[in-house]
Amino acid sequence: EPEVTQTPSHQVTQMGQEVILRCVPISNHLYFYWYRQILGQKVEFLVSFYNNEISEKSEIFDDQFSVERPDGSNFTLKIRSTKLEDSAMYFCASSDRLAAMEFFGPGTRLTVL
Amino acid sequence: DQQVKQNSPSLSVQEGRISILNCDYTNSMFDYFLWYKKYPAEGPTFLISISSIKDKNEDGRFTVFLNKSAKHLSLHIVPSQPGDSAVYFCAASKGGSEKLVFGKGTKLTVNP
Secondary structure, three states, X not given: OOOOEEEOOEEEEOOOXXXXXXXXXXXOOOEEEEEEEOOOOOEEEEEEEEOOEEEEEOOOOOOOEEEEXXXXXXXXXXXXXXXXXXXXXXXXXXXXXXXXXXXXXXXXXXXXX | OOOEXXXXXXXXXXXOXXXXXXXXXXXXXXXXXXXXXXXXXXXXEEEEEEEOOOOEEEEOOEEEXXXXXXXXXXXXXXXXXXXXXXXXXXXXXXXXXXXXXEOOOEEEEEEO
């Protein structure tokens, strides 16, 4: 069964450093998403991406965040200068059509020290 | 701004009995609702969905009920199994928007 994969599973970084979280969505999917879940809190939408551009983003997704689809398979989330409060599980998801069921990856746990 | 609410943080049931997980929403523009299950250290896994034109959708042991007038949906699991123990998230989306709005989750424990 096709699945969304994410690497690394755990990333530890120093405050102020840049991190790139990587995702490989399901191959025939067209819509891509990043969500995050701070420990003990709910899953929150960050950004959606379609047709090589951001289609929707939340207030959390400020100038420190960017997304890219550098090739036909990867979808990345970059945090330019990490803050302590960026520590969370980051989930990538993909879907094959608008407002359809989204398939989630296993998540990357980001720890900012 | 909690548009999707799961007011019970936890629920404990006996194996073989029914589990009922509840979810309320405030935004009447939501037209698609989903339930996800999440095990520790894993991403949410899609379980079942329902569109606003229906009031019930069934898939095996899982049934989702939607009451639009009350802005309420529920997930029924019958019979409950120990492997169903997980955190269950209710999520909603509205037409034209791609993002899912999640509730905080309900931790279900099914005791053998």
